[in-house]
Amino acid sequence: MSSIQPPELVCPAGTPAGLRTAVDAGADAVYCGFQGPTNARNFPGLNFTPEQMAKAVDYAHERDAKVLAAINSFPTAGRTHVWKEAVDAAVACGVDAIIIADIGMARYLSTRHPQQRIHLSVQAGASSAEAIRFWCDRFDVKRVVLPRILTVAEIKQIHDAIPCEIEAFVFGNIGMMAEGRCALTNYVTGCSTNLDGVCSPAGDVHYEEDRQGNLTSSLRDVTIDRFAQGEHAGYPTICKGRYSAPHREHYYAFEEPVSLNLTHLLADLVQVGVTALKIEGRQRSRAYVRSVVSAFRGAVDDYAAGRTPDVSHLLALTEGQRETQGAFRSKTWR
Amino acid sequence: MQGELTLGPVLFNWQPEVWRDFYFEIADEAPVSRVYVGEVVCSKRAPLFDKYVDAVVDRLKTGGKQVYFSSLAEVSSAIDRRLVKAVTTDNDAAIEVNDISALWHLSGKPHVIGPFVNVYNEDSLDALADEGATHICLSPELPKEGIAALTARAQERGVTLETQVFGRIPLALSARCYHARAHGRTKDSCKFICDLDPDGMELNTLDGQPFLTVNGIQTMSYTRLNLVCELAELMELGISHFRLSPHSAGTMHAAKVFRAVLDDEITAEEANGLLQDCGPDVPFSNGFFHHKPGVEWRVSGALV
Numbered sequence: 001m002s003s004i005q006p007p008e009l010v011c012p013a014g015t016p017a018g019l020r021t022a023v024d025a026g027a028d029a030v031y032c033g034f035q036g037p038t039n040a041r042n043f044p045g046l047n048f049t050p051e052q053m054a055k056a057v058d059y060a061h062e063r064d065a066k067v068l069a070a071i072n073s074f075p076t077a078g079r080t081h082v083w084k085e086a087v088d089a090a091v092a093c094g095v096d097a098i099i100i101a102d103i104g105m106a107r108y109l110s111t112r113h114p115q116q117r118i119h120l121s122v123q124a125g126a127s128s129a130e131a132i133r134f135w136c137d138r139f140d141v142k143r144v145v146l147p148r149i150l151t152v153a154e155i156k157q158i159h160d161a162i163p164c165e166i167e168a169f170v171f172g173n174i175g176m177m178a179e180g181r182c183a184l185t186n187y188v189t190g191c192s193t194n195l196d197g198v199c200s201p202a203g204d205v206h207y208e209e210d211r212q213g214n215l216t217s218s219l220r221d222v223t224i225d226r227f228a229q230g231e232h233a234g235y236p237t238i239c240k241g242r243y244s245a246p247h248r249e250h251y252y253a254f255e256e257p258v259s260l261n262l263t264h265l266l267a268d269l270v271q272v273g274v275t276a277l278k279i280e281g282r283q284r285s286r287a288y289v290r291s292v293v294s295a296f297r298g299a300v301d302d303y304a305a306g307r308t309p310d311v312s313h314l315l316a317l318t319e320g321q322r323e324t325q326g327a328f329r330s331k332t333w334r
Numbered sequence: 335m336q337g338e339l340t341l342g343p344v345l346f347n348w349q350p351e352v353w354r355d356f357y358f359e360i361a362d363e364a365p366v367s368r369v370y371v372g373e374v375v376c377s378k379r380a381p382l383f384d385k386y387v388d389a390v391v392d393r394l395k396t397g398g399k400q401v402y403f404s405s406l407a408e409v410s411s412a413i414d415r416r417l418v419k420a421v422t423t424d425n426d427a428a429i430e431v432n433d434i435s436a437l438w439h440l441s442g443k444p445h446v447i448g449p450f451v452n453v454y455n456e457d458s459l460d461a462l463a464d465e466g467a468t469h470i471c472l473s474p475e476l477p478k479e480g481i482a483a484l485t486a487r488a489q490e491r492g493v494t495l496e497t498q499v500f501g502r503i504p505l506a507l508s509a510r511c512y513h514a515r516a517h518g519r520t521k522d523s524c525k526f527i528c529d530l531d532p533d534g535m536e537l538n539t540l541d542g543q544p545f546l547t548v549n550g551i552q553t554m555s556y557t558r559l560n561l562v563c564e565l566a567e568l569m570e571l572g573i574s575h576f577r578l579s580p581h582s583a584g585t586m587h588a589a590k591v592f593r594a595v596l597d598d599e600i601t602a603e604e605a606n607g608l609l610q611d612c613g614p615d616v617p618f619s620n621g622f623f624h625h626k627p628g629v630e631w632r633v634s635g636a637l638v
Binding site: 107188 | 407408409410411412414415418419433434435436437438439450452454455456457458459460461462465473474475476479480481482483484503505506507508509510511512515516517520521522535536537538539540541542543545546548553555621622625626627628629630
């Protein structure tokens with residue numbers, strides 16, 4: 001593996017302090033967004049003002065790290081100026097790339113700021129070589145963030161058929177539904193993941209404990225899961241809840257509350273042409289970011305030097321202390 | 335009222351003969367002007383009814399319907415990609431695009447954009463019109479304010495707009511088959527178990543509350559979208575085509591009811607009563623249009 005160019009380690013930052021933490025822990029690039037609905041992690045207390053973004057870019061560039069601005073929700077009709085202003089502000093801040101999902105924003109960015117590097121967000125749901133080639137051909141996209149639904153073998157096929165770089169998720173939340181095409185949260189809460197950038201908004205999340213110590217989690221008035229005393233209680237997203245089908249009781253109909261961890265597939269991913277490895281979690285704490293980024297920095301450096309890294313402690317950071325390789329290892333996960 | 339009724343593609347795994355006979359009846363009897371045909375959810379299902387496609391299309395055209403082929407909504411595997419390529423390049427049919435991959439093959443030819451491609455704003459509409467889109471079926475997630483902004487731009491661009499007004503609501507797509515998973519199988523070993531549920535497999539919450547519907551890799555609402563009371567408002571906003579999504583029973587009845595409302599033969603309130611008889615027997619919802627949770631049902635603006 002020493003003959004292979006080491007992949008870029010792309011890490012999350014929900015706040016300016018989080019960005020500094022990620023850079024200091026060894027991130028090659030950090031992705032972050034502006035406050036408000038223009039990015040797909042629109043949570044209270046998260047994200048950057050334009051002034052903070054500009055300072056963050058300076059901080060990162062002084063340390064040879066890149067900043068990637070995620071403007072990857074879908075503009076609401078009648079309010080596209082909010083997203084265009086975000087794009088203009090990101091360009092003015094000197095970010096290294098802008099991550100977009102909306103075809104209208106791609107056109108705006110490529111015509112208004114033709115020199116600005118464009119990355120295609122996972123929210124665009126481009127999961128085939130043909131879709132990716134379309135984006136590259138029309139808008140000169142330089143990198144695609146692949147959905148978490150492809151096997152390593154399929155990633156290789158895509159790599160061989162597209163003219164741009166590939167970024168792949170390696171750690172963090174495993175999005176169960178095709179990104180950019182999920183209206184489950186909106187169906188329950190009236191808040192749209194695609195349009196408002198919010199999945200399972202905190203204001204609609206409730207936990208209730210009964211006398212026996214059982215904990216029920218709900219989203220608005222919909223029960224998502226119930227946990228016995230001492231059982232690890234996950235955050236109630238609809239796609240990680242327990243339900244009953246006509247012939248099956250109380251099961252995880254979509255996915256157990258597990259996290260994606262592709263540590264053991266790093267070498268495979270790099271060999272099939274993945275340029276950048278992405279860690280999910282802009283809503284996570286600085287301590288989490290420091291731990292995960294440091295571990296992956298070590299892992300990437302070890303792989304690049306031909307050593308086998310020990311990253312077993314990453315398991316403690318996964319959701320419910322359970323991890324999966326999801327779709328990446330084999331098609332049987334599907 | 336003017337306005338055209340359309341019939342969206344069958345989203346479920348019906349027996350091939352049932353699928354064929356459904357379309358034959360639609361061709362002969364249904365007051366819809368346009369019919370979308372094709373596998374949108376799972377490429378594995380397409381070969382099951384392939385042998386009847388030509389007969390169905392002929393019958394629909396003989397019945398005076400415009401016929402469009404709907405392309406697959408999620409495209410990743412080799413079989414997915416072959417299906418999209420076949421649909422978009424191996425015939426001269428009119429195409430409804432449900433994934434950007436189809437646009438690559440169409441390379442600028444006129445087409446329809448389906449509800450699985452995100453068109454949430456005027457700039458996206460512009461970009462897609464430049465690619466050859468002449469008609470767009472909007473996402474059912476869009477509230478009336480968004481529809482209003484889009485119709486204004488669509489009229490400038492000569493693009494006609496459609497929105498779903500009846501039937502279970504498509505909410506999400508995944509790589510994983512939840513029908514197979516419910517039966518302890520995987521997508522590759524599914525043995526087409528989704529054919530057990532011609533209107534989807536219903537999921538209840540732990541409290542026994544009906545919640546969602548599983549259709550292979552697709553997740554749908556448990557409730558049925560019903561915008562019959564909003565038809566007049568949709569037309570005022572500039573929507574010209576109204577889509578009914580097929581179910582195993584009651585689709586013909588729903589088509590006749592909606593047509594009667596569009597023809598001013600009955601009121602929307604009367605239609606609501608008649609639509610109760612269109613299976614499956616589940617509650618209505620119309621929240622998305624009113625910028626509320628999609629699951630909600632409002633009559634005259636009040637939550638029921």
